[in-house]
Amino acid sequence: MSGTNVTIKDIARKLGVSPSTVSRALKDHPEISPKTKKVVTELANLLGYKPNEIALSLRSKKTKVIGLIIPEIVHHFFSSVISGIEEIAIEEGYNVMIFQSNESYTREVLNTQGLYANRVDGLLVSLAKETKNYEHFRNLQKHEVPIVFFDRICEGLKTDRVIVDDYGGAFEAVEHLIHSGYKKILHLSGSRDLLIGRNRINGYKDALEDNGLQVDENLVVPCDNYETALQITGDIIDMHPGVDAIFAVNDFTAIGAMKAVKKKGRKVPDDIAIMGFTNGISATLTDPTLSSVDQHGTEVGKEATRLLLKRLKEGELTEDHTPQTRVVRTDLVVRESTTRK
C-alpha cells in the first residue's frame, strides 16, 4: 500500500472529467455515454486500477470479510472446515480472517475484539475448550454482528448452529461392529462435559440396546487421546477379557488403542476390531487401515458459511428470524481394522 496506487481521482484528472463520472463509468452506470465509459475503462485497465476496498468498506459499512475463530488449525477436522468456509466465502465475494483461540478463553476474547475492530460482517466460531462465559459473543451480537457456531457450539446463546451428527455417527459405527459379529464393545469416550462426548456415548449405548446387547458402564472409559489410549488399553482388555471390539471417540485414540492391542499380541481385526471417529488422513496410514466415521469437515464449513451469508443478506431486509440448527450427516468408512478376513 503506497503512493503508487491508482485512484479514481488520478483517472479523472488525466481524463479531465470528474471523479463521479469515473466512478459511474466503471460501474457501467446507464447515464454515462458509451464513449466516456470506453475511455475510462481503458485508462483504468492501463493503469491497473483496483478499487480500494478499505474506502468502500468505510462508506458501505460492509467489509465483505467474515471472521473465523477456531481452536486449532493444526487439526485435520478444523483445517478441512476452513477449506469449506473459504470455498463458499470466495464464491460470494467474501474474504476470511482467521484467528486461533488455541483453546484459550483469554485468547478467544482478544480474537473477538480484533475481529470487531476490523468490522467483520459476520463471525464463524468453534468454541475453545476453556470457554464457559459468553459475554464477548453477546457483545458482538449487540453490535448486530451475526454469529454462526459450528461443531463446538454455544448452548447459552441464540445463534445459528451447525453440528455434526455425533449420535448418528456413533450409532452407525457401533451397529456396524455388531453386524460384523463383535459382541463386547469397549468405548473409549470423550468427556461427558462436552455435548459431542455425550452424544457419541448415547449413540454407542443405543446401538447396543437396539441390537439386543446389554450396556456395561464399565466398558465406557473416558480416554480421548493417543498417549492415554496407548497406556491404558492393554490393562483394560486384560480386565475385561471378552472385549472383541473398541470404538474410540476419535482417530488418534483409536490408533493408540490399536497399537496397545497389537503390543498385547492380539490381532486387529481378527481378535479385536478397532473403530475411530473423524476419518482424518491418519486413518488411511495405519496398519491395518482404520475404519472410521467421516465428519465431513468441509461440509460443516460450507454449511456454516451458507447460514452466515444468508443471515447477512436477510439482515438488510427482514427482522430477526429464529435461530437455525443444521445437522451434517456423518459417513461410516469401513477399512481393514473392522473387516475380518
Place this chain on the structure above:
Amino acid sequence: MSGTNVTIKDIARKLGVSPSTVSRALKDHPEISPKTKKVVTELANLLGYKPNEIALSLRSKKTKVIGLIIPEIVHHFFSSVISGIEEIAIEEGYNVMIFQSNESYTREVLNTQGLYANRVDGLLVSLAKETKNYEHFRNLQKHEVPIVFFDRICEGLKTDRVIVDDYGGAFEAVEHLIHSGYKKILHLSGSRDLLIGRNRINGYKDALEDNGLQVDENLVVPCDNYETALQITGDIIDMHPGVDAIFAVNDFTAIGAMKAVKKKGRKVPDDIAIMGFTNGISATLTDPTLSSVDQHGTEVGKEATRLLLKRLKEGELTEDHTPQTRVVRTDLVVRESTTRK
C-alpha cells in the same frame, strides 16, 4: 457492523466537546487536561467504544493486515507455519488474512488480487506447484507491497525468503542411517523440478559419499506420496535385494513404503529401516513409530513474519535493502523405524 456502533463523534456530542478532543484524549495526548481525559475515557468504556480500524486504515494507508497465500491448509507443515505466523503477527498488532491457492496458479492470481484490493500491508507466500509465471507478484511489488516467500520460494523474484535446510536435514538423516549400520539406502525422492526435491537428493548423495559409500543412481526413485510408495516399494526392494534402508522425501511416502515393506514380510527396522521427512503427527502414530526430520514449520512461519515486519518498519525509513534469505535448521528425530533392537 451496524448503526449501533459508537463513534468518536457520538462521544464528543454527549460530552459537548469536539471530536478531535476525544480522539486526543483517547490516545493520551499531552495537551489534553487530565480531567477531560478522565471523562472521555470513562464514557468511551461505558459505551464500549472501539476504534474503527477501517477508518484508521483509510487514513494511515496501513491496514495492519498481512496476507498469506498457502497451497493447502490441510497439511501439517503448512498449518504449523500458520500458527507461527499468527503468533508473531498478533504480538505486533497485525492480523492475518489467509488464502489457499489449492496448488492452482489461477487461484493464486485471484488471491493476490483479493489481497491487493484489501490493501494488505505485506504478503507471505508459499508457491502453488503449478506456478511458473510470477507477474502477479511483480505487480504487488510495483505497488510496494513487500513479499516474503517461504518453503516454496520464487527464484525469479527479488524478495526475502525463508527456507528449510533441506540439504542439511537429508544429510543428517542419511548419515544417521549409515552410522546405524545400514549400507544400501534407497531414496524415494521428490521432483527434481522443485528446489526442495533437488536439495534433499543432494543431501542424500553427499552423506553417502562423505561416508565412503557409492551413490547408485538407480536407488534414487521419484516417488513423493503414500499411494505410489505403497505400490512400487515392494517391487523396488525385489529388484535391489540388498536394500536395507529407505529414506523418503516426506512422511506419507515413508509410511507407504513402511507398509509395503511389512507386506513383503520384511521387518522394520531389523531388515529395512525407514526414515521420513516432515515429522508430522503421523510419524508418531505408525507401528513402528517413524524416524523423521523435523522441518520446524512454526519456526519457518515465525521467521518469515519477522522478516516481513522488519521490512514494513524499514520501508518507512530507508531505501530498499538487498533481499535476505533465512535458513531454518531441521532436527533429526529418531524413533523406532531406524533403531535396531
Place this chain on the structure above:
DNA sequence: TTGAAAGCGCTAACAT
C-alpha cells in the same frame, strides 16, 4: 450526460 458536494470515522495541521 456530467459535475459539485457531502459524508463514511478518524486524525493532524493549523488555528484560537
Place this chain on the structure above:
DNA sequence: ATGTTAGCGCTTTCAA
C-alpha cells in the same frame, strides 16, 4: 487546552 478544517478513496444525492 481545545476547536476547526481538511482529507484518506469512494459513492450518491442533488443540481446543472
